[in-house]
Amino acid sequence: MKFLYHITALAVVLVLMSACTTPIGVIEQHPAFFHGRKVTVKGRVINTLHLDDLSFFTVKSSGNKINVTTNDFLPVVGDNVKVHGTVDACFYYQRDTILVIHEVVKPKDSPTMFNKVVR
Numbered sequence: 001m002k003f004l005y006h007i008t009a010l011a012v013v014l015v016l017m018s019a020c021t022t023p024i025g026v027i028e029q030h031p032a033f034f035h036g037r038k039v040t041v042k043g044r045v046i047n048t049l050h051l052d053d054l055s056f057f058t059v060k061s062s063g064n065k066i067n068v069t070t071n072d073f074l075p076v077v078g079d080n081v082k083v084h085g086t087v088d089a090c091f092y093y094q095r096d097t098i099l100v101i102h103e104v105v106k107p108k109d110s111p112t113m114f115n116k117v118v119r
Helices: 002-018 024-029
Strands: 038-051 054-061 064-070 080-093 096-103
Touching: 024 038, 024 054, 024 064, 038 064, 064 080
Parallel strands: 064 096
Antiparallel strands: 038 054, 038 080, 054 064, 080 096
16 A cells, blocks of 8 residues: 555645646655756745855745755745756755755856746
C-alpha cells in the first residue's frame, strides 16, 4: 500500500512540474526532490530584503511561502509575481538552512525592472 502511495505521489509531483507553475506547498513538502531543479512559482510578495550583494524577497501563495534570491531589481511588497529559478534546499544563511529559489536574470531577459510582475 505504501509503495502505491509513493508512486502516486511521485506521479502527481511530475505532472505538477510539467505544468506552468509549481505550487509552493509541493516544493516545501518535497525539498530534496526539487533540489537543483528549475521551477516557476506564482504568488504575492510579502517582504523584501537587500544586503550588499544579496537580494531576497518572499513569495506567498495559498498559505505557503518561499524565499527567492535574485540578481534583478526587487519587486514591491504586495505585487503578484511569477518567478523562474532553481530550488536550493541547502542554502545557508548565517546559522540557518533555508529553502530558496535562486533566480538569475540575464540582462536581455530583463528590459525593465518590472519583468516579474503579473497583472
